[in-house]
Amino acid sequence: MNTTIPPETVMLLAALLFVLGIAGVIIRKNIIFMLLSVEIMLNSAGLAFIIAGAKWAQPDGQIMFIFILAMAAAEVSIGLALILQIYHQHKSMDIDRLKEMNG
């Protein structure tokens, strides 16, 4: 299968998805949506690795994608456990309720 998609275009798609993820993290106040946006950003990073691997016809890009996948799985399980605890303690998904941490 030979496609003639220029790698820059795919990189541009990855950049667009990454920026959408950043915007999602900034504009939402709900913690679940922020975690979803972080997932979008991780995914676009994976896309950038895949296109880099495809451009040079090397498997390293896909291997980095697999590691990103494993990292995302671990991160999501921890993040969702934290969200459950926050909801039980504050009865709200508002990120501003965590101001008491003085971070």
Added chain:
Amino acid sequence: MDTIFYITAAVSVFATLMVITRHNPVHALLYLIVSLLSLSVIFYLLGAPFAALLEIIIYAGAIMVLFIFVIMLLNLGKETAKQEKEWLKPRIWVGPAFLSLIVFAELFYLIYTSVPETNSAIQTVDSKMVAVSLFKPYILAVELAAMLLMAGVVGAAHIGQHKKSNLHRFLKETDDL
């Protein structure tokens, strides 16, 4: 083949845009699944069939199910959507959206003014090459990833457990979930 790529890219960008603007968490999750599936098609078109399968199985299959479980567990529904509608006003999202647009413009500029390269066709990297590379030079990283997943499981089990509250019975809140 190129047309399929551009259509799929448009679908994925649109679905991602819907994810960050929906009020209802379940709707956002469904749009994210659409976005992941279209990204998987893009991976396949780029000659990475193994990554495309992993994207569907692990991301759309496993991680999204975790999100759905949490949303069901927390009983997020219409009230959350109403609250989100109050939170997501143009006054709030215009500034960050503009800043993100600036970042995207910079990325656009950097990507398109990079070094001009030879126009090489994209070649398929099949799963055999990935497997050989994964279990020969990257074997240490695979074991480290296994330890990371183990730490994730233990950490989630520890953080997720409910501590018994030691409040006096008069101080206890009456609404039980």
